[in-house]
Amino acid sequence: MKFIIMKNILHYFAFVFCISVLVLTNNFSSQELGLFEFTDESGCPHNPNTTVNVQPSNAVFSAFSTQGTVCYVHNLRFSNSGWNTSSTIDLNEYNQFTITPDNGYVLNLSSIVVGNHTGSATTVNWFLRSSLDNYASDIYAGQTTNDWAFPEIFLVGFTNISAPITFRFYVTNIDSDASYWRQDDIMVNGTVSAAGGPVTWYADVDNDGFGDPNNSEIAVTSSLPNATQTAGDCNDNDNTIYTGAPEICDGLDNNCDGTSDEGLTFLPYYVDNDLDGFGELNSTAYYYCTPPAFGFSDNATDCNDNNPEIYQNVILYLDIDSDMYAVGEGLICMGANPPNGYSLSTLGEDCNDADATINPNATDIPNNGIDENCDGSDATGGGVDNDNDGYNSTVDCDDFNPNVYQNVTVYIDNDMDGFDNGTSTICMGATPPNGYSVSSLGLDCDDFNANANPNASEVCDGYDNNCDGNIDEFLGTIYYVDTDNDTYGSTVSAVFCSNPGVGYSTQSGDCNDTDSAINPSATDIAGNGIDEDCNGSDAPLINVAPDAIDDFGTDLTQDGPDGSINILLNDTDPNGNPSAPTNGVGQFYVDIDPILPGVQTSFVNPLDGSVWSYDTQTGILTCNPADGFAGTVNCVYTLCDPLDACDANPTIVTFVVNSSTSNNQPVATDDDGGSLTQDGADGTVSILQNDTDADGNPSTSSGHTVDLDPITPGVQHTFTSPIDGTVWTYNPSTGELSANPADGFNGTTSTIYILCDDQGACDNATVTFTVTPTSGNQTPNAQNDFSTTTLNNNVTITVLNNDSDPDGDDLVVTIVSPPSNGSVVVNGDGSITYSPDNGFxxxxxxxxxxxxxxxxxxxxxxxxxxxxxxxxxxxAPVANDDSESGIENGVNVLISILLNDTDADGNPSAFSGHTVDLNLLEAGLQSTFTGTSPDVLWSYNSTFGTLSCDPGQDVEGTVSLTYELCDSDGLCDQATVTVTITPSTAGISEESKIFLMLFPNPASNTFQIVSNEEIVSIQITHLNGEFVMESESSIVDIKNLTSGLYFVVLKNKEGKAYTQKLIKN
Incomplete structure (x- = not known):
């Protein structure tokens, strides 16, 4: 390996290391380390403490100089500002560089090369020393006597260097009249390798510095993710878990010691069944390091944990007559306030707690036989005995009735069963009258039914015979009052021996028993403030984006009045349909130029010059076509709700501007050249024979032109396909187009030609040849499939239905990679049965x-x-009508019919399992349909959910088709697609002479921009305008895009933008 410090260290550094084929100590790949500035940003003089760090694999370089005042780009130099002219080395004046090996690596340095020397000094002595001996001895000492020298190599032979090593240059004996001296092209040769050879590396997926001990390799360098030499991670998918990590309260073993949440404080929590904040009295404690989210309390004091209104035991006084005097006390389970007949405090003991006029604070009425003041006797006084019963008027409670004479507190016992219904003070004789008793066996629950009392046996008669608060317990069925007859009763219940009929239910739980739409089985309507399903709260409102529908305005006349249309009338929103005014606070808003930032209410279409304006007060969009323009004008707008949820699909508003001029657009028709043999003869087809023009059919003498390459200026008669290499040549004298496929090519090759009349009106067509391989066998074509099933249910997919073989060969199906969450079996007919895992x-x-x-x-x-x-x-799915427009004898009209269809179980899409049938009169799914009167060919692409309408020749007006949309369970709905075909007699404007298309479309791996415009910018976006990619080439590589529908936005050199739809297979 070589470490090179190139010209040079003072102002710029470049460190390069590469690997010689003779070096076997490591496997590092060579790499250039770049150019680095050494001086500070202010220029000269440089900061002598500035360092430059360069990081190659497993080594670090740094360098600086302590001397120099003049800056040059390419020199490691000493300047004459106080430099050393003596013959003794000044150890404080040097240029140096340092190499530091990474931890675990060593340096083996073989030599240092100084490429050349230059400067204005006549002679100079220079020295090279290292930090290994603290710069005491010379690695090299020499003299330079001219301004240039050839490279000099100095062997150093330093091995196994595991610490930083520094090399310094010193100079002596420099001419005093010289201005500078320097060395250029300094290179260090050597290797860097692991100190102990290969080491153990561990994958560190969560990048917490600790590796997975179960995912390791032994190597010098590792290919594992975030490789580290430190193991100890017991969960490498969570960066809070590793050896020595702080333990946090999450139920996990964060520090990998085999125990979770140790060392944390756990506090007791108690079950709180009625969620009133008080846990069940004396219940079991559960310990948590963080408070449980629901159903627990930090106390255990609730004496009735099934009623949120009652939660505390309090000592209360029995005070039935509420006169603040009590007859006893006890521990009562209560809520915030005492129940009736009880008091938190008392003034003293009551001698009759059934009469509020009798208590220690009352005034005793003399001779009435009643001790009102509870002093133990009635007050006395004088009187007479009017009824001669032996009791004078002062004590006789009724001195005119000899049968009664005393006021006695007795028990009320209407049914005379020995159980009372309370007490009463009556005027009586020696014995109480019927319905009263001086003693009682206890309180009666029904004092008018002698068969109902605490000693009675319960019988099934609709009464609480034994007074235990339950009716016919263990004898009948509990029924709950169901006032609204929705099969759910309220909390009011009764026991019946037989079904009581309407108004009762065996199940309770109705939180509003006056409304049958409210019960536990009802569906909660989100955001209406009503708890329809009785779960304790209203379902939160889920905001759903609005659905804006394409609009088609009334046809306009060239240079006539502007067009206008209310674009909100057919737009919808599940949370409330949009209406004017818009674009204000709390309102829907409309943006008619989504490409520009902000919300735009005006837009100039760069394609046709039309001016659009939107009135926020009325919802009306106005279109002013450019002067002289005839054809179709469009404007795309985005509709958003007040919560900023927007329709993800662009909405298009279209006006057709008619013209009275007479030129017709030519019609170019596709040609099939037939079959060719691989590496055989060229193919030829007369492409003008089936092309037409209402002003005179194309021929070699009609003035029509054929262009094979619209991207190249002028009319091109030759074109080489960048996709398959086929060379296409057009002969204008014969009208024939020839194809010369590339050597070795087989398959389908095609190209597009542009047919234009002498007034600039154009159309395009495709010419196709099929090249058959010399072997005679062609590759079959397997297409992706989609299916749905339900929990624990198998489904069979007939995968061969959309697969094909060009030669008609029999096909054999095998599994390449099985599913992750189920199993598959290939059946004898080539279908595949999928069985999901249980519960998946x-x-x-x-x-x-x-x-x-x-x-x-x-x-x-x-x-x-x-x-x-x-x-x-x-x-069931909901299919909604669609409408679109086209031009007579123009290109096919493409409609994405699923975009506005809905299904509560999952909206229809090309991947949702929904099916579309175009012919309801024929059995099975029909993806094509040919209408009559007029002759129209409809075809449906199930891969992208698009419907194509081919109106045929000379069709104008309105054509329509009804399709049926069905889900995977067989529920269906129908909708109608309407296409308005505008006559092509409109005049040809300059804009309409622009030809622009994508070929092929749909495309799989690449497509080509075909246009007679010079395109300088190509961008691909999602349908919502989100940027996907851009290209600088007219042949665009899209193999990395996912399948779907995209917009291709093209701009010419004048900045005009054009938008085309692209289908990616």
Whole structure:
């Protein structure tokens, strides 16, 4: 290996090291290390402490000078500013460079070469020393006596240098009248190698400095990702996990000691079933180093953990009559406030807690037989005995009824079953009347039913016979009140021995029993503030981007009034359709020039000069075509909602500007030249025979021109295909086009020619030849497939349906790479059955191969994509109508019909498993349909979800087709596609004389820009305008693009932009 310090160290350094074929101590590849400036940015004099570091593989170079005042680009020099003119070395005056090997590597230095010397000194003595002996001895000592010398080689023989080594140049005896002296082209020869030979390297995927001990190799240098010589990573996909890492609370073993979360503080948490912030009383503690996210509390004090309104045990006083005097106390489970009949405090003991007029603070009424003030006796006073029952009026509670005389607090027992319904003070005689009792067995739950009391046996009669709060427990069925009859009841329940019928349900959970649309089985409508599914909250509103639909304005007249159209009328948004005004705060906004930054309401189309303006107050877009223009004008706009969600697909507004002038566009028709033999004779076809022009069919004398290479100025009659090398030649005298395929080529070769009339109106057509290989066998063509299935269900894919063999050979199917999440079996008919792994949901892939039985056998591969969905209720797709426009006898009209179709289970796309049928009257899927009156050919490309309309010759007006869109479960919808064909009698403007196309299109690996314009800029974008790539060549390499639909934006040298659609296979 050579280390070279090139001209030279003072102002510029270049370090180059390369590997000699004789060096066997390492396998480093050669590399040039570049040119580095040594002086500071201010120029001269340079900073003597400036260093330059150069980093080759496994070695570091640095250099600086301590002397010099004049700066030159190419010299390692001493200047005459205080330089050493004596014969003794000044150790403080030198130029030096240092080589430092990386840790674990050694240097083996063989020689140092000084390429030449130059300067104004007549003589100079110079010396080369190293840091190995602290610059004490000379590696070289010599004298230069002229301004130039041939290279001098100095053997150093330093080996196994594992520490930095520095070399210094010293000078003596320089002429005092000289201005400078220098050395040029200094080179160090040697090698750098691992000190101990190969070492063990470990992959460090997560780049945390610690490698995976299970992914290692022994080598001098390693090809493993982020290779390190330090092992100790027990999870190389997480950079928080390695030996010695700080332990964090994540349930993982961060420091690789075999234990997770050790050394962290774990606190107790308790189950909180009712989520009221209080854990279940005396429940089991669970310890966590971070608080659990849901369902736990840091305390265990909830005395009723199934009711969020009750959570604390509090000592309460029984005060039924709420007079602040109590008859007892107890520990009660309560919420924020005591239940009825209880109080947090008391003024004392009550002698009758059923009557608020009786308490120690009441006034005792004399002789009424009632001790109102709870002092143990009724107050006395004088009186008479009116009813002669032995009790005077001062104590007789009814002195005019001899049967009663005393007020007694008795138990109310209406059904006389021995259980009471509370107490009451009545005026009575010796015994209480019916319905009352002086004793009680306890509280009755139904005092008007003698069969219902705490001692009764429960029978199934719709009553709580045993007064335990449950009706017909263990005897009937619990039914919940279902007021709205949605099969879900409220929390109010009852037990019935038989079904009570309407208004009851066996399941509860209805959070609003007055609305049948609200229950646990309902679908929650996002963002409406209503909890339809009773899960405790409304589903969050998911903002969905608006869907803007292409617009077609009423036809305009050349140089006539402007056109206008309300572009918002057919646009939609699931969160609320757009309407004017727009572009304000909280409103939808429309941008009619998405390429420019910001939101634009005006736009000048560089293709046709049309001026567009958008009125934010009305939603109306106005088009002012350029003076003299006739043809089709377009404007692309982007629609966004107030939350900045935008329609990802560009929306096109189209006006057709009609003209009264009479020139017609010629019509060039594709030609099939037939078959050629590989390396055989050239092919020839008369391309004008099937071309037409309403003003006079093309011929060799009609004034029409044929151009094979529009990119090259002028009319070109020869063209060499950059794709397959075929040489094409057109003979204007005979109208014949010949093809000379490249040597060894077989397959299909084609080219495009441009046919123009004498007024500059043009059309294009494709000429194709099929070149058959001399072997007679051609490679089969395998196409990618797509299918869907549901959880744990197999699906069979008939992969050969879209595969083919040019020779018609039988094809054999084999599996190249199996799926990652399932298994596949090739069936006898060539179909493949895919079985997903148990429980797998998602996307899976496998690759298969088809081989023919030709000689030799040829093969091709394709990929099958399977989407395994969860089992759910399927929704039917929604197909929406489409409209587009074209020009009579012009190019085919291409419509992406799936872009505005929807499906709640996944919107239709070329990869969603949806199918399109163009002919509903024929069995099976029909991808083509030929209409009559007028004659129109429709064809559907399932790979890209595009419908092509070929109106045929001289068709104008409106043509339409109805297609059927079906999902993988067989649910379908229909929509109509309408194409308006404009007459081609419009005058030919200068813009319409511009020819521009992409060939081939669709394209797989490359396509060519074909145009009579000089294109200086080529950019490819997604349909939403996002940049993808650019090219400086008219032949664009797109093999790295994924399959799909793109925009190709082209600009000419005047800055005009043109946009074409490209289909990537």
């Amino acid at each position: 949901v998602g996307t899976d892939l496998f690759t298969y191969q088809i081989c023919d039985d030709g000689t030799p056998a040829l093969c091709d591969e394709a990929t099958v994509t399977i989407i395994v969905n969860e089992i759910s209720n399927n929704n």
